Amino acid sequence: MMKTTVSLAIAGVLLTGPAAHAARLNVMWFLGTDAEEKAIHDVLDAYTTKHPETTFNLQIVPYDGIEQKLSQAVASGSAPDISKTSSMRPVIRPYLVDFAPIFGAKYLDDYVPAWAMGARLGDKIIAAPLHVTATGILLNKSAFAKAGVAIPSEQQGWTWDQFLTTIKTVKEKAGVRYPLVWDVSASRWIIHEFEYGNSIFSETEPYKVVMDDQKWTDTLNKFIDITKTALPPGQWSGSSADNPKQLFNSGDAVAWMSGSWQVAGLVANAKFDWQAGPTPSGTVRSSIVGGDYIVAFNTGDHVAESAEVIKFITSPEGQALFVKTPMYIPANLKAPSPDYGSPAAVAALKVMQDELTASPAYAGTDQGNPAMQYVWDTMKQAVIQAVTGQVSSANAVKKIHQAATDALAADE
């Protein structure tokens, strides 16, 4: 009898013991660059090496429609344990793990403030900042050298007028096809507005829309002029088949308005010398912070394990591992300077980080405001319609203003 009881107890321990601690976490991830796939595998493998009882089922999904996928996942009860996301829409917020009681209320103090702001929801911390990006100008250094035109230093900088005149000269002298290409994206466009002192929301609570429509319209008109005189025809029409990245990488453009996430691709593919910045300025200098977050869902059975994994990925150690291959800027301010293995990449990312630091506060608070998630789509459509002449600049700005007002109401 005794023997049987002991045998059953041992069998019970063998069968249930490890299972009680072992966790296989479902991770939903989209890639910002091809190199990121290796980075996320490296980080998760590193975690499993430290905690063999935790393994991962990594599902790589396309970026398009990620918000919709997460919304449907929470509604249908099939949310992953962990996901990368660039925003936390209201529909998924109640399903996110609140990290404040787990990591402590001061957890976000270690992260880039403007990006960390978006992770807060009142007293809650509903996301962990994963990495940050900076929008700015990338230059074909070889074309400038061929044209015999000097690029101003970061401190010296240049205004939009000086910049446009210079890149047109380089285009002519170096025989490059276009002076400038510009990603067709609302967050790449808004930097131009920021540089003329225009912002959307107040910087502190209670948030309200502070757009000066006339100033926004004047700046939009300047942008429309740029599309007509410096960009490839129809690039901002919303239907163009020409990709700014391909045009710049093939040496067909002197300058490219894009961001820090392109650095890894340039290191790997560019057949010419290139550099980041200085980004031209309007009445002020500005960049715009962007990036991604990592969230855990409170609907699964592995909330504690998921939080631990996220704590590791966003720790200085995890950040150093994650940002190295895709050449991202770590969100954690205590992360060691990453060894990107390319002097050009190191220099470019330093310039872009400096430009982020020099940006006005509203560039961070506008981006960090959760209501912005409802404004981006309308903003892009309105600008495209203004560029193509389907609506006036004033009407386009009116649409953006309305979308911002509605977004604040919806967010509340």
Next chain:
Amino acid sequence: MSVLRIEAETGRSGEASPPVVRRAIGRTMFPYLLLAPTVGLLCVFTFYPLIQGFWMAFFKRGVVVADRVPATWPKYVGFHNFTNLLGNEEFLVTLAKTVGFVCAAVPLLTLVSLVLALLLKPAFRGVGIVRAVVFFPSMVSLLIIGITWKWMLGYNSGIVNYLLSVFNVAPVPWLESDLLSQIAVVLVWVWANAGFFMMIFIAGLTTIPETLYEAALVDGTSRWRTFCRITLPLLAPTVALVVILSSVEAFKVYELVLALTAGGPGRSTVYLIQLIYETAFNKPAQAGIAAAQSLVLFVILFVLTIAQLRMARSDR
């Protein structure tokens, strides 16, 4: 009915042996068993979404209803979503543009398919291969066709502008200009569908008795007159069928445009399905309005389908 009768009779008299009853039941049930998978699929993937869509049109709600987010819970609004459409400029403009697309694309498709059918109906060496080549785009996903043509029509990197440059012709903004992009969408849609409708026309042409053409030949009738007086009148039911079927397809145009122009430049090539998608998925809590928009499209397609069925009946 007959099953019930047999069961009743069996139970009453007890004369029919069990194998006979089973055979009778089997014979009666067998057709229903064969139909069951199809009916089941139709119920799950057609009728249920249809009814659900109809129901949604009477509520203010998002696509996703999350139990912990009261703002997403459906709220009954009666016919408000439908009355909203009457004053919704974006919807009305898009509906008008969709009708415009149908009016431009369908006649062109009918003409091109008919010409192709007339050219490829006669048997000649290699006709099968030529027909297969023309039919091929119909077998390819419209999304793939859209992407392929987008690359070909690219301003800087497209092969079409490259070929023009060989002849010193300046590059053409096929996809970047309002008018040209609309023309491009029509032409690519016709290219993608012409093969399928050509086959329908060829089938229609084969039903016209050869004796009529022989009589016309004997009478020395010109080819054009033969076409106008014999081919076209006898092909009229097929033409009507092609017009109605292609109209239904044209009203549903979406993937091709999404891949080719994404609705641009600006909003020039946004048609009804894209608007419905954007309303449902890109705007918060407007899935009910999107459902109402879908019902309008459903009514249009339903009328066209009824017309086609009536025509088929009158043919018989």
